[in-house]
Amino acid sequence: MSRDVETAPFQAVAAEAGKPRPGHGPRLTARRRETLAGWLFISPWILGFLIFTAGAMVMAAGLAFSDFNLATGEARWVGARNFAQLVDDPRVATSLGNTLFFAVLSVPLEIAVALGLAMLLARVGRGAGIFRTLFFLPKMTPMVATAAIFFLLLNGSQGAINQGLRLIGVQGPQWLVDPDWIKPSIVLMSLWAVSGTMVIFLAALKNVPRELYEVASIDGAGGWRRFYNITMPMISPALFFNTIVLTIAAFQTFDQAYLLFYRDQSNAAPEASLFYAVYLFQQAFRQFNLGFAAAMAWVLFVIIMIITAVQVRVGNRFVHYSGRD
Amino acid sequence: MDAKYATGRVGRVATWVLLVLCSLAFLYPLVWLVSASLKGRGQVFDNALVPETFHWGNFATVFHELPLLPWLFNSLAIAVLAAVTVAVSSSMVAFGFAYFRFRGRSLVFGLVLATMMLPGAVTMVPVYLIWRELGLLGTWAPLWAANLFGSAFYIFLQRQFFLGLPRELFEAARIDGAGYWRLFTRIAMPLAIPSFVIVLLFEFQASWNNFQSALIYLNSESIEDFTAPLGIAYAMTKYSPTAGGQGDYQYVMVASLLITLPMLALFAFGQRYFIEGVATTGTKG
Numbered sequence: 296m297s298r299d300v301e302t303a304p305f306q307a308v309a310a311e312a313g314k315p316r317p318g319h320g321p322r323l324t325a326r327r328r329e330t331l332a333g334w335l336f337i338s339p340w341i342l343g344f345l346i347f348t349a350g351a352m353v354m355a356a357g358l359a360f361s362d363f364n365l366a367t368g369e370a371r372w373v374g375a376r377n378f379a380q381l382v383d384d385p386r387v388a389t390s391l392g393n394t395l396f397f398a399v400l401s402v403p404l405e406i407a408v409a410l411g412l413a414m415l416l417a418r419v420g421r422g423a424g425i426f427r428t429l430f431f432l433p434k435m436t437p438m439v440a441t442a443a444i445f446f447l448l449l450n451g452s453q454g455a456i457n458q459g460l461r462l463i464g465v466q467g468p469q470w471l472v473d474p475d476w477i478k479p480s481i482v483l484m485s486l487w488a489v490s491g492t493m494v495i496f497l498a499a500l501k502n503v504p505r506e507l508y509e510v511a512s513i514d515g516a517g518g519w520r521r522f523y524n525i526t527m528p529m530i531s532p533a534l535f536f537n538t539i540v541l542t543i544a545a546f547q548t549f550d551q552a553y554l555l556f557y558r559d560q561s562n563a564a565p566e567a568s569l570f571y572a573v574y575l576f577q578q579a580f581r582q583f584n585l586g587f588a589a590a591m592a593w594v595l596f597v598i599i600m601i602i603t604a605v606q607v608r609v610g611n612r613f614v615h616y617s618g619r620d
Numbered sequence: 621m622d623a624k625y626a627t628g629r630v631g632r633v634a635t636w637v638l639l640v641l642c643s644l645a646f647l648y649p650l651v652w653l654v655s656a657s658l659k660g661r662g663q664v665f666d667n668a669l670v671p672e673t674f675h676w677g678n679f680a681t682v683f684h685e686l687p688l689l690p691w692l693f694n695s696l697a698i699a700v701l702a703a704v705t706v707a708v709s710s711s712m713v714a715f716g717f718a719y720f721r722f723r724g725r726s727l728v729f730g731l732v733l734a735t736m737m738l739p740g741a742v743t744m745v746p747v748y749l750i751w752r753e754l755g756l757l758g759t760w761a762p763l764w765a766a767n768l769f770g771s772a773f774y775i776f777l778q779r780q781f782f783l784g785l786p787r788e789l790f791e792a793a794r795i796d797g798a799g800y801w802r803l804f805t806r807i808a809m810p811l812a813i814p815s816f817v818i819v820l821l822f823e824f825q826a827s828w829n830n831f832q833s834a835l836i837y838l839n840s841e842s843i844e845d846f847t848a849p850l851g852i853a854y855a856m857t858k859y860s861p862t863a864g865g866q867g868d869y870q871y872v873m874v875a876s877l878l879i880t881l882p883m884l885a886l887f888a889f890g891q892r893y894f895i896e897g898v899a900t901t902g903t904k905g
Contacts, residue, residue, distance in 0.1 A: 336716025343769020498899035
C-alpha cells in the first residue's frame with residue numbers, strides 16, 4: 296500500500312518523460328539544460344576574458360611587432376624592430392635593473408617584517424586584536440596619501456625621519472635625492488603597509504597545532520629549533536604564496552615611484568627611480584610609442600613567468616601541505 | 621621549573637614592549653598627517669605632533685583651494701559602480717562554477733585562477749586601445765565597466781562560499797519547480813551576503829585607491845574631472861616650491877586625510893571582513 300504511494304510520482308514522471316521524444320532519454324535533456332545554464336552563468340567572465348585578457352594579449356603581441364600610429368589608428372608591421380630598439384635603449388636596462396634590485400631588496404624584507412609581526416601577535420593571543428587593527432591602518436591608507444606623507448617625512452633636510460635621526464646623533468641620508476637611497480625609501484613605504492602579508496602569516500600561524508610545540512619542548516627543542524623545525528614547515532604554504540604575490544607586485548611597482556618622482560613633469564627625475572612599469576607607462580602614454588611599450592609589456596610578462604616558474608619549482612621542494620604527505 | 625617560568629614572563633613582557641613600539645612606528649605617519657593638516661603655511665616641516673596653533677580653517681579653505689568636492693564625488697561614484705558591478709557579476713559567474721556540473725568546467729575555472737597571476741601591466745596598452753576604439757576615453761567607463769565581466773579573485777572567493785552550501789537546499793527548491801535563476805537569486809545570494817560584503821568592501825577600496833587608471837584615462841584638461849587620488853597628485857605638484865608653488869602642503873595633507881578617513885571608517889565597519897578576506901587569499905590560494 297505505502298509502496299504504491301511512494302512510487303506513484305516516479306511512475307508518472309517516467310510516463311510523461313517517455314512520451315514526447317522517443318529516442319532521447321529525459322536525463323540527457325536535463326543534463327543538456329544544466330550544461331547550457333552553467334555556460335550561461337559563466338558567460339560574462341568568458342566574454343570579459345576573450346576581450347580584456349586573451350584579446351588584449353593577442354593585440355599586445357601584434358602591437359609589439361608593429362609601428363602603431365595613434366592619430367590614424369594604422370599599424371604597420373615592422374618585424375622585430377621594437378625588440379631590437381628595446382635591447383639598444385639603455386633606459387630599458389636601467390629600469391629593469393632598478394626593478395630587479397627593488398624586488399630583491401623589498402620581498403625578503405617584507406616577508407621578514409610581516410612574519411616577525413605575525414609571530415609577535417600570535418604570542419599574545421588575547422589582546423592581539425588592538426595591535427592587529429593598528430598595524431592594519433596603513434594598509435587602508437590610499438597609496439597617494441602614503442606617498443604624500445612620506446614625500447614630506449623623507450625630506451632630506453627638514454623631514455621628520457631625519458630630524459628624529461639627528462636626535463640620536465645620526466645624520467640621515469638625502470632619501471629622495473641620493474640615488475643609493477631612493478629604492479630603500481620606497482621599500483620603507485612598502486614595509487609600512489606590510490600588514491596584508493602579516494595577516495596571511497597570522498592565519499597560518501594560528502593553524503599550527505599547539506601540541507607540536509609542546510611535544511618539541513618536552514624533547515628539549517629550543518626556540519630557534521622549534522621555529523625552524525615546526526613553524527617554518529607548517530606555514531610554508533603561506534610563505535610560498537606571499538613570496539610569489541609580493542614578487543609579482545614588486546615587478547609592477549608604479550604608483551610610489553611615479554608619485555614621488557614623475558608627477559612633476561617639469562623636473563628631471565633621477566635615473567635610480569626609473570622603474571620598469573614607469574618607463575613602460577611613459578613610452579605608452581607620454582611618448583605614444585605603443586608598439587615599443589607593448590614589446591616591453593611582453594618582455595615583462597615573460598620575465599615574471601620565468602621567475603614565478605622558478606619559485607614554484609623551488610617551492611615544491613620545500614612547501615609542506617598538511618594532509619597531503 | 622622556576623627558571624623556565626621566569627623566561628616565559630620576561631619573554632611575554634618583551635613581546636608586549638615590542639608590539640607597543642611597532643604600533644607607535646606604524647601609527648606615527650598617520651598622527652603626523654593629522655597634525656600637519658592642522659598647521660599653517662610653512663609649519664608642516666616643524667614636525668611637531670601638536671600644532672602650535674590649530675588651523676581648523678584649513679578644512680574649509682581646502683575646498684576653495686582645490687576642487688576637492690568634485691574629486692571626492694567622482695571617486696565615490698566610480699567606486700560604487702565598480703564595487704556593485706563586480707560583486708554582482710562575480711557572484712553570478714561563481715554560482716555557475718559552484719552549482720552546475722558540465723564538461724569543461726574545471727578547465728575554465730583553471731583559466732580563471734591563471735588570470736589572477738597575470739600582471740596588469742601586460743594588457744595596459746591594448747586595453748587602452750580597446751576603450752579608445754569604443755570611443756570611451758575621457759569617460760568613467762574604463763575605470764569600472766570591465767567589472768561587468770567579473771573578476772577572478774572575487775569569483776574564487778564567492779565560489780568557495782557557494783561550495784559550502786548544502787546541495788540538498790538547491791535540490792529541494794528544484795523539486796518545488798524553481799528554475800536555475802531562482803536558485804541563484806533566492807537561495808544562493810541571500811545566504812552569500814557575508815562574502816558578497818567582502819567583495820564589495822575590497823573592490824570599493826581598490827577603486828577608491830586606484831591611481832594608475834585615473835592617470836591613464838582621466839588625464840584631461842579640466843581638473844574637476846579628476847578622481848581624488850589623481851587630484852592629490854596634482855596638488856602635490858601645485859604646491860611644490862620646485863614647481864612654483866608656495867609650499868602650502870597643509871592642503872595636500874587635508875586632502876590626503878579626507879580620502880583616508882572613509883577607508884578607516886570602512887575598516888571600522890568591516891574589519892572582520894577585511895582581515896578574513898585577506899587571510900582567505902593566503903590560506904586557500
